[in-house]
Amino acid sequence: MSLSNLIQNWNSFRTRRPYEGQYEDAPYKWAMVIDLDSCIGCNACTVACYAENNLPVVGKERFGKGQAMHWIRIERYWGADEAKATEFPERGAEYLPMLCQQCEAAPCEPVCPVGATHHSPDGLNTQVYNRCVGSRYCSANCPYKVRYFNWWNYPDRAWPNPLELQLNPDVTVRSKGVMEKCTFCMQRLRAGMDKAKTEGRILADGEVLTACAQACPTSAITFGNWADKKSKVARMWKNQQVDLAKNSQEKSEEGIRGYRILEDLNTYPSVVYLERLRNLEA
């Protein structure tokens, strides 16, 4: 992508998303639901992501500088108000798997000076490594802090021989100076979509999973094709009364758990979380 091309086609990069009926005719729109009442905080998803996506281990010093490369992480909160009110976290901890929310109106996208981060037709917020010039503006603009910058040339050091033999050949190993992030395991999606296309069909529900969803011992993560209204993920969104194109959700009754994180920033995330439950009578 040249700069002139970028300027000429600026409008295609600045499409206002989401809009009504955006995915009506699209074969795919990838989305996720994470049930916080099922998530046990075990880190199976995070390790699975390291294994699938060639994430480098950065070591203690760099981790301490905030240079960890975990595309999905488990955030652990104590529930600020509760912890202050009582001495102990008597309702347990709050575990939050945080990964790129694949926002429809992603704050990272318009600020990229070279169009390295852009929206794909199947609703993913993608990062094109060989366009990225490392301005890091996208990361600064991301409210979820799920973009990770390669401060070092990890291929030189992160996989001492023979650890590099484990690297997934379907996933680029990123070099110094580029930004990276969760892709919803795009390599799996790509392979699956190509296979389905060859066979003249669209992917069946559950045929392709992200590495995190596949590993999750409690099946807290549901992943699928939101454009397919019969998919589990689409039915869950509907059941939880979350509208992709709205920035606040009206619920028909109390007790419907679906919500999107920092939705009022108009990011229109593709990840719905289901509220954590606690039996307060216990």
Next chain:
Amino acid sequence: MTMSNLDRRDFLKVLGISGAAATLAGCGHTSIESGVEEVMSYVNPQDFVVPGIGVFYASTCAQCGSGCGIMGKVREGRVLKLEGNPESGISGGKICGLGQAGVQAHYNPDRLRTPMYQGEGGLTPVSWERAHQILEQRLGPNSPLKGEQIAFLTGGVSGHQRVLLENFLETFDSTHHVAYDALSTATGRAASKAILGAEQPLWNIHKARLIVSFGNDFLGNGVSPVYMARQYALFRKAPRGTLIQIEPRMTLTGGNADRWYPIKPGTEGILALGIAHDLLQHEEFSKGVPQEVLDLVKNYDRDAVSDITGIGSDAVRLIAAQLWNNSPSLVIAGPSVEGHSYGFSNAAAVQLLNVILGNRGTTMEGQSEHPFPQLTPVLGNYQALVDLNQKMASGQTQALLIYGTNPVFTAPSHLPFAESMSKVPFKVAFVTHMDETAGHCDLILPLLSALEDFGSHVAEYQPEGVEVMLQQPLMEKLYPESKGYGDILLSVLKKRKPEAYAGFPDYYSYLKTAMVKAKPVFKVSDSDDHFWEDALRNGLVKWDGKPTSLESRLPALTMPKPAELATDYPFYFVPSIRPDMRDGRHAYLPWLQESPETMTTVVWDSWVEMHPKMAEAMQIKEGDILQIQSATGSVRAKAYLFPGIQPDTVSMPLGQGHTQLGRFATGVGVNPYKILDPIFDAHTGELAMHATRVAVRKTGEYQKIVKDEGPTTFQGGQKLVATLPADQAKLSKEI
């Protein structure tokens, strides 16, 4: 072709389309060993082996003893990723982080690549020819060793690895298999056996309406965490069950509790008796309870219990009321209950609740009978190590073989294992990595990784009948000078007892023959080869078993009152078990080092957890380096302020502080095993891991804690994690 004139590779080829054969045939053409990828010559590839397309092969995870079925994605002769195997009733297609890291154990840069021998010039690499020579000299047919002069020290071991080990010892007229587990649950098991009639009953978690867990981290590192997590997910669906967790230091499971109670360490049994006291007020529960139990319980009214445990008397009432109202329930005990000098009584008192509540037959059942008792796991304990240490120190032990355990690292400092080892003339370690114990051995043999070797595993916890899990190589071995554990044992056995073992060219043929011989038990009418190929393809063979009934008893118990904290050592010390590091054997896996420990989010380190209020009183801030002093020894680590801890308690994670386990583990953190006091359970003799008391001293030094933790659950005024009262949720209407 007969078996005897085939080498192992040829033998695999005979298998044709079955899993292992195809993998090995495929990777035979790559240049794996040099680490250089080459264009492959697929002269005669299997139809389904296409360059660029991964193929999954079933195997069994060897990272812990749960026996999860896994699948390895293999491409161009390399195993790339592990997933759960849906055929396995244990893993059900799921996998934990520790299991995922199995590929890093396999590709670890610090793997031992050649045999090493401790000669006059120190530790030097030797050839296998020389290693076999040494083995034969010492343990061959002319060895004079007999009985307990030889000892085989292992961690938990099951399946045919266990059978072969016992057969090996038998040729010395020995049964001296010493199984040691640094995280032994022998005390808890003994209590469970005494009360419920089974060391490890089946827990029907998904059937329970209420689980009261006394310090059992069943989601993090219990007997079968992936299976338990799957059951837990069902338990939380409509009608949603409630989890109450009572423990001195919040575990991963505790973090998931609807209600979490911090309890003074060692007073769990008293709280259980207090709950029993309340329950037995009702005739429904007191019916049939023997008089001595009623007599025991009557001393524990709410106020007395509250004084001792630090749990308010309202809370005691509330827990009892909920157990009363929510049937069936499930009450379980964990390491923090059993790790005391009266750990047996403590755990027995907790199990008593299950009997009173009538959970037998609903949420608790006996495990199925086992068709192959000789394949069941031998579980380690601490007492076995003490006995061995004594025999070594007295000069009785002449040869020691070590496999799958690292006592020099995990034994407390009052058990001078390394010193005693020096009195043994011949010590052999079977390892994939040089560790602290191997460092004290004479002959160190490099093993194949779990992803390169054959094996069979039988898990202790068998949720659905009995599964014999098969482990098969997912790729060709990385190092030509590494060998399988079974192959090495077999090579010695063939010399000692040729008439019985000459027919097996290798462990693979031994395993196959053994499995095929067992075919009738599985009621399979296939041909032998079909049966074996199916078993490898599925990664397991299932035997239909039914849960058995439990014979519970209510024996008389005595419950000592725990001693108060003394002024010299004013803190309880809780060593916590990390779900990923376990006893420390996994500290060399970089993914796990960099994986934030969930409760604290700390990485690559050891730390001391302390309640913020106590820290405030002592003017301790996060990152202050503290000296933790017990009567036995001391360690230094950074303070981490942690609200999920009983205030008179400090806690440190186990597993770090290696001096020899490769570049990712060595020098990271400190080893709290070494400050544990010599306190033992009165009934079982097991090390009481939670009974040590310590003093905490500020050193005046400070180092920043490296962690992933952010400031707060609020961002821009919006709460990131929302919580809904469970009774308002409409789970039954959800998809």
